[in-house]
Amino acid sequence: KQEVTQIPAALSVPEGENLVLNCSFTDSAIYNLQWFRQDPGKGLTSLLLIQSSQREQTSGRLNASLDKSSGRSTLYIAASQPGDSATYLCAVRGGSEKLVFGKGMKLTVNP
Amino acid sequence: NAGVMQNPRHLVRRRGQEARLRCSPMKGHSHVYWYRQLPEEGLKFMVYLQKENIIDESGMPKERFSAEFPKEGPSILRIQQVVRGDSAAYFCASSGTGGGGYNEQFFGPGTRLTVL
Numbered sequence: 001k002q003e004v005t006q007i008p009a010a011l012s013v014p015e016g017e018n019l020v021l022n023c024s025f026t027d028s029a030i031y032n033l034q035w036f037r038q039d040p041g042k043g044l045t046s047l048l049l050i051q052s053s054q055r056e057q058t059s060g061r062l063n064a065s066l067d068k069s070s071g072r073s074t075l076y077i078a079a080s081q082p083g084d085s086a087t088y089l090c091a092v093r094g095g096s097e098k099l100v101f102g103k104g105m106k107l108t109v110n111p
Numbered sequence: 112n113a114g115v116m117q118n119p120r121h122l123v124r125r126r127g128q129e130a131r132l133r134c135s136p137m138k139g140h141s142h143v144y145w146y147r148q149l150p151e152e153g154l155k156f157m158v159y160l161q162k163e164n165i166i167d168e169s170g171m172p173k174e175r176f177s178a179e180f181p182k183e184g185p186s187i188l189r190i191q192q193v194v195r196g197d198s199a200a201y202f203c204a205s206s207g208t209g210g211g212g213y214n215e216q217f218f219g220p221g222t223r224l225t226v227l
Contacts, residue, residue: 004153034215043202043220044154089153096167098144098156099204099216 002027002094006102014110015082021075021105023090028068034099035064035075036089044089048075080109113138115205115219116185123225130190130197132222136205143186144216145178148200160186193226200224 003026013019023033032051036044048057048064050073056065063076077084087106091099116135124130136143145157159167160180171178175193180186190197200223204216 032215036218041223044218046215046217049215091154096169097142097159097206098167098170099146099154100156101146101154103153 002030002092002100004090004092004100004102006088006090006105008105009103010106010108012108012110013080015080017080017109019077019080019107021077021088021090021107023073023075023102025071025073025092025100027094028071030068030092030094032093033064033066033073034091034093035062035073036091038087038089038104040087047088080107082109082111085109115203115217117201117203117219117222119222120220121223121225123227124193125227126194127192130193130224130226132188132190132201132203132224134186134188134203134205134219136186136203137207137217140205140207140217142206142214143180144204144206145186145188146202146204148202148221150199154202157188190224193224195226198224198226 005024034049035047038044050057050066061078066073085108087104089104091101093099118133141162143160146154148154156170158171158178175191177189200221202221203219206214206216
């Protein structure tokens with residue numbers, strides 16, 4: 001059974017810091033991994049999707065890497081801003097069509 | 112090109128009533144997924160449907176919950192005789208094609224169900 005873990009559950013940092021968010025999963029047989037952002041009371045916004053054959057994806061200040069063999073992914077946020085404050089979710093997709101989510105990491109970026 | 116639409120956005124029901132949640136997938140998408148987010152927990156898969164077929168309902172509670180995706184119209188998640196423990200955010204996602212897992216799922220804004 002696939003399990004996804006995100007540690008820590010919460011992080012508070014001053015504006016301008018470069019951040020690394022961690023995600024680990026127990027079953028390396030995945031098709032892809034997605035990072036999402038969720039604002040309070042809102043839906044999910046897809047940030048980056050990495051296919052199993054890829055090592056990383058970049059979008060603006062965001063960079064996500066994937067190491068399937070070790071069951072790890074990291075989301076790198078450069079030069080963090082208060083607007084980056086949100087909950088970040090990691091999800092993997094295995095042999096079935098469903099996504100398995102971690103519990104998320106609540107990020108607060110202080111001005 | 113509208114995204115995934117869900118309605119209502121907020122739904123309040125009393126214990127024992129029925130809740131109906133609707134999801135219209137993105138244009139051109141024929142695969143729909145429902146997820147539930149309980150307070151202080153991550154999103155959990157409930158059911159995966161294609162037009163007129165339930166493909167995987169391994170995450171659905173055995174009783175009171177049902178889902179459909181008819182040939183015409185939105186997908187419906189139905190909860191009968193709601194209890195307080197059903198209070199949660201229910202999210203719908205859609206994708207263009209299933210199989211192989213390479214396609215991306217796009218999420219709607221969710222329906223927040225409160226059971227009094």
